[in-house]
Amino acid sequence: MKGLVYEGCGKKAWKSVPMPTIQSSTDAIVKLTATSICGTDLHILKGEILRVTPGRILGHEGVGLIQSVGDAVSNFRSGDRVLISCITSCGKCLYCSRNLQGHCLNGGWQLGNEIDGTQAQYVRIPYADTSLYAAPKALKDDQLLLLSDDLPTGFEIGVRSAKIAPGETVAVVGAGPVGLAVLITAQFYSPASIIMIDRDDSRLAVAEDLGATMTINPTKLTMNSVLDEIMKAINADSEGSDTVSTNQAPKPGVDVAIECVGAPQTFDTCQKIIAPGGRIANIGVHGKSVDLQLQDLWSKNITITTGLVSANTTSMLLKLLQSGKMKPDQLIPHRLKLSQIERAYDTFGNPSKEHAIKMYIETDN
Ligand code: NAD
Ligand code: ZN
Numbered sequence: 001m002k003g004l005v006y007e008g009c010g011k012k013a014w015k016s017v018p019m020p021t022i023q024s025s026t027d028a029i030v031k032l033t034a035t036s037i038c039g040t041d042l043h044i045l046k047g048e049i050l051r052v053t054p055g056r057i058l059g060h061e062g063v064g065l066i067q068s069v070g071d072a073v074s075n076f077r078s079g080d081r082v083l084i085s086c087i088t089s090c091g092k093c094l095y096c097s098r099n100l101q102g103h104c105l106n107g108g109w110q111l112g113n114e115i116d117g118t119q120a121q122y123v124r125i126p127y128a129d130t131s132l133y134a135a136p137k138a139l140k141d142d143q144l145l146l147l148s149d150d151l152p153t154g155f156e157i158g159v160r161s162a163k164i165a166p167g168e169t170v171a172v173v174g175a176g177p178v179g180l181a182v183l184i185t186a187q188f189y190s191p192a193s194i195i196m197i198d199r200d201d202s203r204l205a206v207a208e209d210l211g212a213t214m215t216i217n218p219t220k221l222t223m224n225s226v227l228d229e230i231m232k233a234i235n236a237d238s239e240g241s242d243t244v245s246t247n248q249a250p251k252p253g254v255d256v257a258i259e260c261v262g263a264p265q266t267f268d269t270c271q272k273i274i275a276p277g278g279r280i281a282n283i284g285v286h287g288k289s290v291d292l293q294l295q296d297l298w299s300k301n302i303t304i305t306t307g308l309v310s311a312n313t314t315s316m317l318l319k320l321l322q323s324g325k326m327k328p329d330q331l332i333p334h335r336l337k338l339s340q341i342e343r344a345y346d347t348f349g350n351p352s353k354e355h356a357i358k359m360y361i362e363t364d365n
Contacts, residue, residue, distance in 0.1 A: 003120030009047030020124035025072035028128035048287025059119030061148035091130035154181025174260030
């Protein structure tokens with residue numbers, strides 16, 4: 001079979017690799033029908049996440065058909081259509097019992113990281129019973145792909161960690177698939193405004209379609225003007241509301257800032273725009289250290305949360321997708337074949353060139 005192999009910083013190759021085989025009775029082998037690329041794969045390729053060893057097949061998102069299962073797998077059998085979670089969990093260890101499946105003592109974020117991943121024709125999934133989900137017939141592969149990682153990540157590490165409450169002002173820095181997943185799921189909590197910040201106008205246009213109150217492209221502005229724009233947006237918001245007295249002091253920042261890029265300057269933006277008592281939820285994977293303005297954060301009583309997704313809300317998000325209450329279809333206009341995956345990386349990594357958001361990579365046959 002063929003797979004996309006990480007060959008060291010900046011290098012990848014679509015090449016022949018051995019077929020995966022069942023190694024444990026809890027494994028399943030899945031024949032991929034669709035896979036995708038995550039911003040984390042871009043970090044790996046840039047050498048910003050050093051744990052990944054050359055020779056590893058990349059990818060942690062996918063949908064496919066079960067090819068074979070080990071003797072201890074009871075929820076699935078050959079031929080079943082399944083969604084693959086980016087997190088492998090045994091369902092029994094200390095961290096699984098604490099609902100921190102991302103830190104499963106027997107799994108965690110393994111696919112495309114510690115073991116071969118999903119950007120291939122076949123993949124081995126450990127602990128298949130607790131790491132795969134039955135794919136509802138009504139949902140197409142491209143809709144399901146967002147549930148492997150982006151939607152659970154945006155919801156768990158962004159929206160839920162930041163405890164977004166009705167009426168609050170929210171800024172999301174980064175409008176890639178993860179930032180847009182935050183935008184989609186944040187709306188379930190009725191914030192007064194969601195301001196999306198990204199340097200790519202085509203992604204901001206999609207954010208507007210998906211319900212962003214305001215979009216800002218910081219490349220055209222100084223940091224001070226970004227702050228001015230945000231202050232204008234959140235204060236225009238309260239002026240329009242008859243529950244706020246007109247002589248109330250202007251809001252000094254947003255209640256919630258969610259970092260969805262993984263760069264020191266975007267984390268810094270979050271620190272600058274957050275109001276006293278606010279919450280910063282960091283989702284981005286930071287290969288480089290960030291400049292933590294602890295004194296500033298202390299003086300403003302800011303809570304910072306961060307972490308790896310546990311993907312323990314996947315079943316619930318699957319139901320929302322089925323119910324039609326969540327329509328992330330605009331995220332997936334780009335469709336390519338698996339044999340074109342190297343081109344898909346170029347497209348995803350340069351969003352302004354082809355206006356790509358989420359790549360839908362189908363298998364060739
Ligand atoms: P992506 O690369 O598609 O999106 C990043 C976006 O940030 C792009 O739209 C880009 O234009 C924008 N951007 C880059 N620099 C910017 C800047 N200086 N100012 C404003 N915008 C800027 O990636 P993605 O798939 O959406 O993932 C986003 C982040 O989330 C990545 O860091 C990824 O590693 C991380 N991630 C974390 C988890 C987790 O478990 N915490 C899971 C998945 C992804
Ligand atoms: Zn990911």
